[in-house]
Amino acid sequence: MNGAPLIHVVDDDDSLRTALLRLLAAAGFEARGYASTGAFLMDPPPDRPGCVLLDIRMPGPSGLDLQAALQRQGIALPVIFLTGHADVSSSVRAMKAGAVDFLTKPVRREVLLEALGRALERDAGQRAARGEIARLRALFDALTPREREVFERVVAGKLNKQIAAELGVAERTVKAERAQVMVKLGAGSAAELGRLAERLRQISP
Numbered sequence: 001m002n003g004a005p006l007i008h009v010v011d012d013d014d015s016l017r018t019a020l021l022r023l024l025a026a027a028g029f030e031a032r033g034y035a036s037t038g039a040f041l042m043d044p045p046p047d048r049p050g051c052v053l054l055d056i057r058m059p060g061p062s063g064l065d066l067q068a069a070l071q072r073q074g075i076a077l078p079v080i081f082l083t084g085h086a087d088v089s090s091s092v093r094a095m096k097a098g099a100v101d102f103l104t105k106p107v108r109r110e111v112l113l114e115a116l117g118r119a120l121e122r123d124a125g126q127r128a129a130r131g132e133i134a135r136l137r138a139l140f141d142a143l144t145p146r147e148r149e150v151f152e153r154v155v156a157g158k159l160n161k162q163i164a165a166e167l168g169v170a171e172r173t174v175k176a177e178r179a180q181v182m183v184k185l186g187a188g189s190a191a192e193l194g195r196l197a198e199r200l201r202q203i204s205p
Contacts, residue, residue, distance in 0.1 A: 005120050006050040007031040008077070010040050010066065012058040016105070018083075020053065027113055037066035045077060049127065051100070051119035052114075056083035056090055064090065067097055076126055078119040080106060133203045139185050140200060147184070150177045154190055155197040 007029050011017045017033045024031040038060055045171040050069070054063040061069070081094050084105040090119050091102040094139075100122060101115040145185060146167075153163040160178065164171040187193045 003049060004030060005123075006046070006048055007116065008034065008040060008045060008050060008052045009065065010034045010037060010052060010058075011055040011082070012036055012056070022177075023112070024116075029116070032054060033075055037061040037063065037069075041069060045075065049120065049123050051080060051123055053080050053082055053116070053117065055090040056081055056094075057065070057085045064093060064097075066140060067094065067099065071097070076130075078122045078126075080115050082112070082117050108142060136196070136200055136203065139196075142184050143181060147181045151181050151185075151193065154178060154181070155194050 003147050006026050009017055009020050009024070009031055010031075011020065014035065017035070021031050021033050026066050030114060031164070034043070036058055047176050054066060056063040063081060068075065070079070078100045079098070079139075080095075081091075081102045083090070083103075084107060086102065086104045094102050100119040105112065111195055140148075149167060150163060153166065158166075160174045163178075164174045168176070182188070182193065185193065187196060
């Protein structure tokens with residue numbers, strides 16, 4: 001996967017869109033332009049870092065409609081609105097839906113680049129969080145059903161003897177399974193298992 005940011009510029013104003021693409025290229029960004037929200041949706045973005053620079057008012061579905069569609073489709077690219085038709089209700093709706101910024105045309109280069117920096121920083125944070133969630137789930141999924149039973153009891157603070165009694169197995173069997181759980185989860189102590197369990201609880205749907 002290409003790890004360089006890709007900026008998606010969605011604006012029906014051809015001259016402005018071209019100017020924005022040139023500005024972004026001069027700033028060292030790779031960018032793609034779309035003349036409508038439909039054109040963007042017909043060409044789904046690749047799985048790589050980036051953000052969407054989005055006009056509000058366009059023929060067909062609006063920028064706000066596209067923001068909602070991205071959320072429905074699970075596309076977590078941060079959105080910056082750039083519009084010549086700003087009003088309070090639109091800006092409030094956009095920001096409540098998670099927009100990084102709501103800029104008005106014409107926008108100064110520095111202001112735009114600062115907003116892009118915040119958007120890319122948010123995207124990086126979200127991607128790191130999703131990667132951590134996937135890693136933890138993969139670790140937990142690698143446990144056998146019995147190992148999960150042992151894991152849950154260990155993080156509940158139970159002793160090997162208690163776990164053995166509850167599961168109806170020998171204590172040495174619990175010791176072996178407990179050791180296997182720690183190896184699979186990369187934990188060096190019961191305290192680490194506890195922290196891992198808390199993190200798993202936080203990310204579980």
